[in-house]
Amino acid sequence: MAKIPYELDTKDIHGPKGKLPWITYNGVHIADSQLIIEFLNKKLGISINKNTSKEKLAIARACRVMMEEHFLWGLIQYRFIDNIKAAPQLMKIPTMFKLFLPLQSHHLKQRMINNGIGKHTPTEIYQMTEADLRTVSEALGSKKFFGGDEPCEDDCAIFGGVAQAVWGLPGSSFERLSHGELKNLKEYCEGMKELYWSDWENCMDKS
Known part of the structure; x- marks a missing residue:
């Protein structure tokens, strides 16, 4: 950017x-x-934020922190705990590291418990983190980006989190929401992708 x-x-x-x-x-x-x-x-x-109002920046910051510090746990629950066997297909993990996935899953679960959210059931965790996506969708509204017509700094991290829901968690409730009821999130991701990731497919092939 x-x-x-x-x-x-x-x-x-x-x-x-x-x-x-x-x-x-x-x-x-x-x-x-x-x-x-x-x-x-x-x-x-x-100063990427120079053309963005303080109100938009405040909303963007709040959404970024929510995605980084709370929605993250829903992503971890789905990808690394409930669907750990599918993780190598998503991330192209080298064969030698696949043996350590169960240990990593246990470690992440313990981190979730220490955080507090891991003491809830998976259903409750998904309900909580689906609410994060709904909040981000509502905050974005009809705007192209959180910065307005142009992205602000926080759009970088918000895009990173929302893109996981759109493309990185196949079969999840997060994917269904972002492709359906909260379709403005998918449109948002497509807009960021078009602006900054013209080599998206090439990057995916080399990952």
């Missing part, structure tokens, strides 16, 4: 904080997408 030149390095996947994404800028390591954006904005004098 900001047209910043970069080079992809896959040697150290997890970086200094043990999480993705992270970058190195002139020898300085920064982890977490939000901290990265804030760092680059300041360092390079970037």
Whole structure:
């Protein structure tokens, strides 16, 4: 979005904080997408949000945090716990790592329990996180993007979460909602894809 030149390095996947994404800028390591954006904005004098009202930015931020911190658990419940055997088909996991999927599933379930949401039944978890999608759909309304006619910074992460519902959770209630009742979410994802992912199919083939 900001047209910043970069080079992809896959040697150290997890970086200094043990999480993705992270970058190195002139020898300085920064982890977490939000901290990265804030760092680059300041360092390079970037202001993607300059044409977006404070009200739209506030709504976008709230939706982003909800998707990153709450809807995420519904995604994990569906993909890595209830349908863990199908995960390799979705993510093209190398054969040697497939053996560790049950252990990973158990680890993620424990994280959900520690968070609190994992103490609920799967049905309850899905109900809670389906409500997140409905909220995002309502907040988006008839706008093209959360920034209005042009995307704002938070559109990046919101797109990442909603795109999982649209394309990354086949057979789920999230997919049914985004392709039906909440079709503005699918239209939103198609708009972001058209703007920034002209090489989408090529990226999918190489994943």
